[in-house]
Amino acid sequence: MAEALLEIDALTKRFGGVMASDAISLALSRGELHALIGPNGAGKTTLIGQLTGEIAPDSGRIRFEARDVTALPVYRRSQIGLARSFQIASLFVEFTALDNVALAVQAHAGHSFRFWRAARCEPELRAPARDALLRVGLAARADVPVTALSHGERRQLEIAMALATRPRLLLLDEPMAGMGPEESARLVETLRQLKGGLTILLVEHDMDAVFALADRISVLVYGRIIASGDPAAIRADAAVREAYLGEQDGVRREGRHEAPHG
Amino acid sequence: MSEWRKDWRHGPWSPRIVVNAGLVTVLALVPVYAAFAGDPFAMTLFSRILIMAIAALSLNLIMGFGGMVSFGHAACLGIGGYAVGILAKEGIGSGFVQWPVAVVASAIYALVVGALCLRTRGVYFIMITLAFAQMVYYVASGLDRYGGDDGLTIYHRSQFGPFDLNNATLFYYLCFALLLASIYLVWRIVNSRFGLVIQGARSNEPRMRAVGFPTFRYRLVCFVIAGALCGLAGALLANHTNFISPAMMHWTRSGDLIVMAVLGGMHAMFGPLIGAMAFLLLEQGLSHVTDYPDLILGPLLLIVAIYVNGGIDGLLGGPRRG
Numbered sequence: 001m002a003e004a005l006l007e008i009d010a011l012t013k014r015f016g017g018v019m020a021s022d023a024i025s026l027a028l029s030r031g032e033l034h035a036l037i038g039p040n041g042a043g044k045t046t047l048i049g050q051l052t053g054e055i056a057p058d059s060g061r062i063r064f065e066a067r068d069v070t071a072l073p074v075y076r077r078s079q080i081g082l083a084r085s086f087q088i089a090s091l092f093v094e095f096t097a098l099d100n101v102a103l104a105v106q107a108h109a110g111h112s113f114r115f116w117r118a119a120r121c122e123p124e125l126r127a128p129a130r131d132a133l134l135r136v137g138l139a140a141r142a143d144v145p146v147t148a149l150s151h152g153e154r155r156q157l158e159i160a161m162a163l164a165t166r167p168r169l170l171l172l173d174e175p176m177a178g179m180g181p182e183e184s185a186r187l188v189e190t191l192r193q194l195k196g197g198l199t200i201l202l203v204e205h206d207m208d209a210v211f212a213l214a215d216r217i218s219v220l221v222y223g224r225i226i227a228s229g230d231p232a233a234i235r236a237d238a239a240v241r242e243a244y245l246g247e248q249d250g251v252r253r254e255g256r257h258e259a260p261h262g
Numbered sequence: 263m264s265e266w267r268k269d270w271r272h273g274p275w276s277p278r279i280v281v282n283a284g285l286v287t288v289l290a291l292v293p294v295y296a297a298f299a300g301d302p303f304a305m306t307l308f309s310r311i312l313i314m315a316i317a318a319l320s321l322n323l324i325m326g327f328g329g330m331v332s333f334g335h336a337a338c339l340g341i342g343g344y345a346v347g348i349l350a351k352e353g354i355g356s357g358f359v360q361w362p363v364a365v366v367a368s369a370i371y372a373l374v375v376g377a378l379c380l381r382t383r384g385v386y387f388i389m390i391t392l393a394f395a396q397m398v399y400y401v402a403s404g405l406d407r408y409g410g411d412d413g414l415t416i417y418h419r420s421q422f423g424p425f426d427l428n429n430a431t432l433f434y435y436l437c438f439a440l441l442l443a444s445i446y447l448v449w450r451i452v453n454s455r456f457g458l459v460i461q462g463a464r465s466n467e468p469r470m471r472a473v474g475f476p477t478f479r480y481r482l483v484c485f486v487i488a489g490a491l492c493g494l495a496g497a498l499l500a501n502h503t504n505f506i507s508p509a510m511m512h513w514t515r516s517g518d519l520i521v522m523a524v525l526g527g528m529h530a531m532f533g534p535l536i537g538a539m540a541f542l543l544l545e546q547g548l549s550h551v552t553d554y555p556d557l558i559l560g561p562l563l564l565i566v567a568i569y570v571n572g573g574i575d576g577l578l579g580g581p582r583r584g
Binding site for chain 1 (some may be wrong): 462471
């Protein structure tokens with residue numbers, strides 16, 4: 001296996017009596033798209049939160065590029081190349097789409113103790129921001145205020161902001177949630193293009209997208225990873241079928257996915 | 263090119279620009295009116311408006327643009343005033359010493375208070391800023407050498423070489439120039455990289471951190487800038503009234519500043535000036551009519567706060583600058 005970009009070692013987080021993360025260990029190798037699936041409440045978002053630093057784990061270690069980042073504050077992790085998109089779009093609603101992405105660019109363009117020049121006129125912030133919008137297909141909506149964007153467009157903007165920080169690891173928390181089929185299809189296409197250049201951890205309920213994109217899949221149930229492997233292995237895994245795919249709508253989708261093969 | 267220039271898309275004669283330009287013109291002509299009408303009180307009143315507008319502007323930087331609602335901003339006004347008064351009492355009359363001391367002292371106060379308060383949010387932030395301001399208030403009340411509760415008369419205004427601040431016209435235009443410079447300064451700050459970070463942190467601070475900004479230090483620096491600017495207003499106020507007292511920093515004064523900023527329009531560059539003018543003129547006008555001007559001012563503010571989004575400036579419609 002290629003050298004690991006992210007190594008999670010026995011990460012544990014308890015909320016009262018609930019084990020949100022139960023000694024999770026996982027390694028992401030450089031350039032892979034790793035999907036994390038599991039029923040609602042399995043602890044997927046909690047895991048993402050610990051990776052970005054918003055939630056402090058009770059125990060365990062997170063190593064990013066062989067460096068222990070377990071205690072690093074959120075903004076430092078972003079600065080060294082960890083980016084996330086939020087499950088519920090979290091944007092600067094007073095600003096335009098381009099302003100939002102330009103802020104993400106600015107965060108990674110040195111310090112912001114610059115008090116005089118009009119930041120909205122700085123090409124070194126605006127041009128990369130426009131590029132990121134272009135990559136997610138939002139270029140035409142650059143000057144539209146966030147309040148006027150559709151749900152799907154806000155999700156795309158989330159991803160554009162994450163891309164604008166030029167991350168090495170992209171954490172996508174259900175990027176397709178609530179998207180229409182066309183928007184989903186376009187996002188799958190966007191992710192396919194990003195694949196390879198970026199390491200991606202994708203949390204997603206849309207099994208079509210997951211099985212179409214993922215190099216490897218891990219299944220999280222009640223805070224524990226019950227299986228990890230390539231899509232074919234996961235599909236064949238008895239424990240996964242029983243614990244997750246068998247009970248969830250995933251099996252129907254998966255069935256549809258498998259239909260052409262008989 | 264310049265994307266912020268889109269704000270001018272309503273043409274050079276949008277209502278807001280006309281009103282703001284008219285306001286500046288009227289303010290520039292107040293001394294002329296006072297001289298012709300033989301109305302020196304107009305000079306006193308409008309000098310006060312200009313000074314309070316600077317204070318409200320500084321509050322608006324942290325409150326309107328930064329989302330930091332300080333209920334103790336008058337402490338900076340008082341510290342600036344006391345810096346001038348105490349130095350004057352001790353025989354240091356030069357404005358070149360007094361004013362920088364006023365600004366730096368207020369900035370240091372803001373640094374200390376901000377470093378503690380900015381770890382809290384919402385109501386806690388409001389209450390802690392208030393608590394610190396009350397501490398300063400009681401310290402000032404206990405300064406027996408500088409008048410204690412009764413306050414201290416300043417016998418000589420700050421000395422700036424050949425410029426005599428006792429000349430009411432000169433003092434007025436000094437306040438006027440400082441206000442315009444402050445508005446320009448705040449406008450530049452708000453639209454700079456720093457200003458966007460401040461506004462982003464108001465809008466969605468967790469997201470700012472997730473995207474890579476250490477927000478605390480930016481908010482703190484913003485708090486210090488606002489404190490310094492308010493310290494300057496305090497130095498002007500002490501010279502204006504020739505008097506300092508703890509009343510300058512009573513919590514109701516902090517409330518007045520909030521009212522001015524909200525009344526004028528929090529996200530507008532000229533909002534604090536409009537608010538200070540409306541507030542002080544109303545207060546003055548109503549005091550001729552009734553002994554209880556607050557009975558009318560209070561409901562009026564409620565109406566503006568509830569029904570007029572964006573304060574008086576909001577009535578002008580169109581895009582906002584900043």
